[in-house]
Amino acid sequence: MPPLLQIHALKTWFPITRGIFSRTVGHVRAVDGVSLDIAPGETVGLVGESGCGKTTLGRTVLGLEPRKSGEILLGGIPLWPTRHHETLPLRRRVQMIFQDPYSSLNPRMTIQEIVTEGLLEQRLIRPRERADAAARLLREVGMEPSVLHRYPHEFSGGQRQRISIARAIAVRPELVICDEAVSALDVSVRAQVLNLLIDLRASHNLAYLFISHDLGVIRHIADRVVVMYLGVVVETGPASEVLDSPAHPYSRALISAVPVPFGESRKRTILKGDVPSSSHPPPGCRFHTRCPLALPECAVRVPVLEPITPGSARHVACIRKNEISDKSHDAKALLQGVFQ
Amino acid sequence: MSTLLDIRNLGVTFDTDEGPLKAVDNVSFSIQQGEVVGLVGESGCGKSVTALGLLRLIPMPPGRFTSGEVFFEGRDLLRLPTDELRTIRGRRISVIFQEPMSALSPLHRVGAQLMETLQLHLPLDKRTAWNTSVDWLNRVGLPDPEAQMRAYPYQLSGGMLQRVMIAMALMLEPALIIADEPTTALDVTIQAQILDLLRTLKSQDASLLLITHDLGVVWELCDRIVVMYASRMVEEGPRRELFENPAHPYTRALLDSVLSLTGRADRLSTIEGQVPSPLAYPAGCRFAPRCPHAFARCHQEQPPLYSIADKRHSACFLSAPKKPDLLNPCPSEPLNP
Ligand SMILES: Nc1ncnc2c1ncn2[C@@H]1O[C@H](COP(=O)(O)OP(=O)(O)OP(=O)(O)O)[C@@H](O)[C@H]1O
Ligand SMILES: Nc1ncnc2c1ncn2[C@@H]1O[C@H](COP(=O)(O)OP(=O)(O)O)[C@@H](O)[C@H]1O
Ligand code: SF4
Ligand code: SF4
Ligand SMILES: [Mg+2]
Ligand SMILES: [Mg+2]
Numbered sequence: 001m002p003p004l005l006q007i008h009a010l011k012t013w014f015p016i017t018r019g020i021f022s023r024t025v026g027h028v029r030a031v032d033g034v035s036l037d038i039a040p041g042e043t044v045g046l047v048g049e050s051g052c053g054k055t056t057l058g059r060t061v062l063g064l065e066p067r068k069s070g071e072i073l074l075g076g077i078p079l080w081p082t083r084h085h086e087t088l089p090l091r092r093r094v095q096m097i098f099q100d101p102y103s104s105l106n107p108r109m110t111i112q113e114i115v116t117e118g119l120l121e122q123r124l125i126r127p128r129e130r131a132d133a134a135a136r137l138l139r140e141v142g143m144e145p146s147v148l149h150r151y152p153h154e155f156s157g158g159q160r161q162r163i164s165i166a167r168a169i170a171v172r173p174e175l176v177i178c179d180e181a182v183s184a185l186d187v188s189v190r191a192q193v194l195n196l197l198i199d200l201r202a203s204h205n206l207a208y209l210f211i212s213h214d215l216g217v218i219r220h221i222a223d224r225v226v227v228m229y230l231g232v233v234v235e236t237g238p239a240s241e242v243l244d245s246p247a248h249p250y251s252r253a254l255i256s257a258v259p260v261p262f263g264e265s266r267k268r269t270i271l272k273g274d275v276p277s278s279s280h281p282p283p284g285c286r287f288h289t290r291c292p293l294a295l296p297e298c299a300v301r302v303p304v305l306e307p308i309t310p311g312s313a314r315h316v317a318c319i320r321k322n323e324i325s326d327k328s329h330d331a332k333a334l335l336q337g338v339f340q
Numbered sequence: 341m342s343t344l345l346d347i348r349n350l351g352v353t354f355d356t357d358e359g360p361l362k363a364v365d366n367v368s369f370s371i372q373q374g375e376v377v378g379l380v381g382e383s384g385c386g387k388s389v390t391a392l393g394l395l396r397l398i399p400m401p402p403g404r405f406t407s408g409e410v411f412f413e414g415r416d417l418l419r420l421p422t423d424e425l426r427t428i429r430g431r432r433i434s435v436i437f438q439e440p441m442s443a444l445s446p447l448h449r450v451g452a453q454l455m456e457t458l459q460l461h462l463p464l465d466k467r468t469a470w471n472t473s474v475d476w477l478n479r480v481g482l483p484d485p486e487a488q489m490r491a492y493p494y495q496l497s498g499g500m501l502q503r504v505m506i507a508m509a510l511m512l513e514p515a516l517i518i519a520d521e522p523t524t525a526l527d528v529t530i531q532a533q534i535l536d537l538l539r540t541l542k543s544q545d546a547s548l549l550l551i552t553h554d555l556g557v558v559w560e561l562c563d564r565i566v567v568m569y570a571s572r573m574v575e576e577g578p579r580r581e582l583f584e585n586p587a588h589p590y591t592r593a594l595l596d597s598v599l600s601l602t603g604r605a606d607r608l609s610t611i612e613g614q615v616p617s618p619l620a621y622p623a624g625c626r627f628a629p630r631c632p633h634a635f636a637r638c639h640q641e642q643p644p645l646y647s648i649a650d651k652r653h654s655a656c657f658l659s660a661p662k663k664p665d666l667l668n669p670c671p672s673e674p675l676n677p
Contacts, residue, residue, distance in 0.1 A: 049527040050498075156614050186382040187553065188611035188630075191597040195608055213528070216598075220608065257532035259556030261583060261598060270536055271529045273483055274497050 002076065003037035004207050005061070005094075005175055010034045010070035012053075012060045016279060028279050030056040032231035033070070035305075040174065043201065043208040045222030045239060047215065047254070049275050053231045054211045058177040061209070062096055074175075092122050095168040097161070099180035104164055105152040111138070111163055112148040118171045137166040141196060158189035162196065169200060177209045182217060194221060215258050219243050227251045230278050230286040233305055237314035247308055247316045247325050250287045285319065293320055344413065344516055344547050345371040345394075351406035352386075352393045361618045363389040365571040366407070368645070371516065376541075376548040378562035378579075380555065382594075382615055386571040387551045391518050394418075395429055413515070431461045434509035436502075438521040443505060444493045450504055451489030454511070461512055476507040480537055499530035506537060510546075517541065520551045535560060555598050559583065564651070567591050570616055570626035573645060577652035587654035590627045625656070633658060 011034075013027040031053045038044050046054050059065045061072055063079070072079045074090055095118075098104040105114055112134040119125045125133050135145035141162040152160055161181065168176050178197070182190045198221065200206060212218050218225060218239065225242040227235040227250065235248040246252045249269075256268040271290045276282055282289050288298040298319060305317040308325045318324065352364040364386045371377050379387050392398050394410040394417060410417040412433065417425060429435075437443050444453055454473035458464055464472065470489070477485035480503040493501060502522060509517055519538070523531035538561060541548055550561060558565055558579070565582050567575040567590070575588040586592040596609040613630040622628055628638040637657055645655045 049529060158614060186615060187594060187597055188382060189614060191608035191610040192612075195610060198607075215528075253529060257528040259531075259535070259554070259560045261555045261559040261595070268532055270532050272481075274499050274530065275527075 001039055003073075004040045004042075004075060005036075005038040005209075006071070006073040006076075007034060007036045007057075007061065008071040008073070010057070010060065010072065011068040012056050012065050013068045026279050029231050029281060030278060031060060032278075032281065034228070034231070034233055036226060036233065036236075038175065038207050038209060041201070041205045041207055042224065043210055043222045045218035045225045046209060046211045046228065047213065047218055047225060048228035049254070050213070051275060051278065052228045053278070054228060055179055057228075058096065058179050058209060058211060061177060062094060063091070089122075092118070092171045093173050094175045094177065095171065095173040096177040096179065097164050097168050097181040099183055102152075102157070102160065105160055107152055110149050110151060114152070114163060115166045115170055118167065122171055124171060133170070137170055140169065140200070141166045142192075156189075158185050158193060161185060161193050165193075165196065165200070169204060169206070172204070173206070175207045175209065177211070179211045180213070181210075183212060183214060190217075197221065215243060215255060216260075227254065230275060230281050232286060232317070233315075234287065234317045235315065236305070237308075237312075241314060247314065247321065248318050249291045249293050249320075249324070253290075253292075285317075293324070295320070342373050343370050343411075344373045344375075345549075346409075346411040347390075347394055348409045348411070350390060350393060350408035350410065352389050352398060353404055353406050354402045355404070356402060356619070358619050362406075362571050362621070363403075363618060364393060367568070367573050369566045369573065369576055371547050371549060373515070373547055374542070374545045375564060376550060376562045378558035378565045379549060379551045379568065380553060380558055380565060381568035382553060384615065384618065385568045387553075387568060388520055390568075391435070391520055391549065391551055395433065395435065395518070396425060397435075427461075430457070431512055432514050433516045433518065434512065434514045436505050436509050436517065436519040436522045438524055441493060441501065444501065446493055448492075449489065450491055450493060450496070454489070454504070454508055457508055458511060472511065473507075476511050477504070480504075480507045480510075481533055482507070499526050499533070502526060502530075502534060503537070506534065510541070513544075514546065516547045516549065518549045518551070521553070522550075523557065524552070524554070531557075555583075555595065567594075570621055571618060572626060573653070573655060574627070575652075575654045576645075577649075581649075581652065587648055587652065587659050588627075588656045589631050589633050589658075593630075593632075 010031055012031040013029050015024045016026045016028060017023060018025045034057060048054055056065055060067055074093060077090065079090055112130060115137045116125065116130045116134050119133055120127065131148065134148050138145050143159065143162055155163065182193050185193060194217065201208065210218065210221055222239040224236065225239045226233055227248065229250050235242060235246065235251045242251060243255060246255050253269040253271045269292060273290055276289055284299040284301055285303050288294040291298065301319055303317040303319045305315045308314040308316050308321060347370065348368050350364055350367045354361045354363055367390055379390065381387055389398065396417065405418060408418060412428065451473060455469040458469045458472055474485045474489060477488055482488050482500060482503050488496065523534050526534065535557065538548065552558060562579050564578050566573060569590045575582065575586065575591045583595065586595055593611045597611060611630055616622060616626060616629065624640045625638040625643050628634040631638065643655045643657045645653045646659045646661065648654050648659050
């Protein structure tokens with residue numbers, strides 16, 4: 001099947017301005033050359049440290065941030081820029097669910113108005129069909145239609161997130177970008193909302209771009225995982241493979257850092273220092289300032305994201321990729337003392 | 341090991357526009373010297389109010405103590421004169437908050453704030469205070485500590501600030517450190533650095549009260565765990581025993597919903613319903629509306645905190661000692677199959 005979404009060499013930069021004339025003195029390279037495909041019905045998990053560009057990538061796909069360069073195609077058709085009358089039906093096909101269930105719902109609109117707004121805007125229903133459509137949507141997300149005329153502040157975090165989900169699926173999208181959609185929820189409610197997202201994926205054949213810092217959540221929901229560092233993709237592959245045996249030194253450190261109940265007290269790679277500024281990403285491999293395997297060469301050569309072995313679905317951007325993916329004794333010796 | 345902190349029946353209520361809000365209700369636990377105790381529970385269950393309450397850091401009004409005693413090194417913190425309390429709070433007990441920004445002054449350089457803390461409590465001259473501060477920034481793994489001393493808080497990242505806070509908390513070598521979600525706002529890679537640092541505390545015989553909702557963090561760091569739900573303690577026990585054999589249905593459900601994430605089960609196990617509002621707690625057991633084992637009595641009476649084994653407590657009628665009259669009524673399912 002052809003990809004539903006194709007992102008090719010996408011860059012989104014934000015100008016840094018100074019002074020009263022707002023002179024541009026540099027750029028935050030939030031997304032700096034990302035390529036990524038999502039198949040219909042596929043869930044891609046996007047992970048990486050705070051500030052690495054995950055939200056910006058999602059917002060750029062939706063047209064909420066301007067691209068600097070690169071292409072975004074939906075079903076083979078460029079999503080931006082096209083004229084308004086052409087993008088409206090396209091836009092319907094991609095929806096987003098945000099992290100904060102408090103600020104993402106308009107406090108002055110009733111639940112009915114919130115979940116049917118998109119349907120009316122797209123002329124998919126007539127105004128008098130509103131109540132029926134809203135009731136049906138609420139049932140789909142496991143809520144009682146009796147709450148239609150209430151306002152968002154009357155609901156708990158989990159319920160508000162259900163309302164956001166109802167609003168997103170109302171217009172029958174094919175791709176939903178979930179940006180930390182369950183992160184603000186209590187543990188006991190998080191599982192309910194995740195189960196709902198999984199059910200809807202099956203019943204509506206949805207594809208998800210699922211952004212989360214919670215690797216447990218990603219493991220549960222994603223088919224494929226994309227690991228970002230400072231605006232670029234460093235590793236991608238089937239979820240279980242990447243999470244169980246990460247190859248890229250950054251993915252290894254990231255995944256080993258997560259404490260798990262009942263986990264053995266693992267020897268973990270403690271990365272030194274913080275993520276460098278994305279307005280001045282380090283030259284060569286962007287991870288070389290923190291990488292325990294860095295060679296002098298890493299500071300000059302930019303590693304390319306390529307299959308770990310020819311034809312493999314695992315892609316890694318590291319100049320030592322052959323050594324670290326090798327299962328031989330030498331490779332083990334190399335990693336010993338650095339990674340468990 | 342001797343008892344360092346002993347909290348008995350702590351109760352804190354806030355008088356809000358909608359009525360009295362019982363934020364902490366009858367919480368009792370103790371911390372031994374050199375012990376790391378984890379206080380866990382979902383957001384709003386009363387963890388922070390417990391920690392702030394025992395240090396008398398709650399604004400009153402709207403807050404007020406409804407009951408309790410907090411013995412620290414034999415003295416009741418809730419009844420100590422303010423000046424004595426302040427000395428203990430700086431010197432013997434230190435606090436690390438979730439939002440480091442809120443605890444540092446934005447107007448003063450990091451170094452000045454560290455040195456002030458030191459000089460307030462120890463007879464040090466400027467030179468020694470500077471050197472000691474730099475030394476501590478070094479120990480908490482902050483790169484280029486001399487430069488950080490001259491920086492303003494806004495110039496540091498969240499992870500760096502949190503390490504400054506930790507340095508500030510450890511500097512006076514307190515007997516007890518209270519850390520309220522010290523890593524929740526941080527990335528996992530930075531969290532790993534901080535956890536590593538907190539682990540070294542253990543070797544220095546300091547006690548730690550670690551407040552978190554992350555059971556993975558608790559598993560890694562804590563000796564003993566106190567679980568709260570809806571302002572009350574529901575279970576307490578040594579880490580491994582509590583994780584492997586939880587007694588309270590809420591603890592079990594919480595562990596299940598976290599653990600089912602580590603495998604790739606098709607469905608996550610969930611806890612139906614939601615945490616009740618603190619303004620309208622159910623009359624009986626507060627977990628009863630969501631509890632799969634609830635029976636008639638649970639809806640009428642609050643279960644007391646039963647002692648179930650050495651150092652283990654559970655606030656569930658099903659944990660009651662098996663006296664003949666308490667065997668009735670029987671639970672529909674065995675609790676620990
Ligand atoms: N509107 C904006 N103007 C300027 N810089 C921005 C803007 N939005 C984002 N950035 C910067 O772009 C970079 C990437 O931000 P982004 O929000 O995409 O990160 P993220 O991966 O979603 O992080 P988090 O995990 O914290 O949500 C950051 O350095 C951020 O400060
Ligand atoms: N200053 C305050 N005024 C009124 N209510 C408060 C105040 N501080 C906390 N609360 C309430 O007390 C309860 C417990 O809060 P808290 O201890 O902060 O929870 P957590 O377990 O997430 O740390 C919550 O319902 C909270 O809304
Ligand atoms: S290219 Fe070099 S610095 Fe980058 S991840 Fe690989 S070994 Fe580390
Ligand atoms: S007392 Fe009853 S409702 Fe409460 S946890 Fe025990 S069985 Fe469940
Ligand atoms: Mg984000
Ligand atoms: Mg709190």
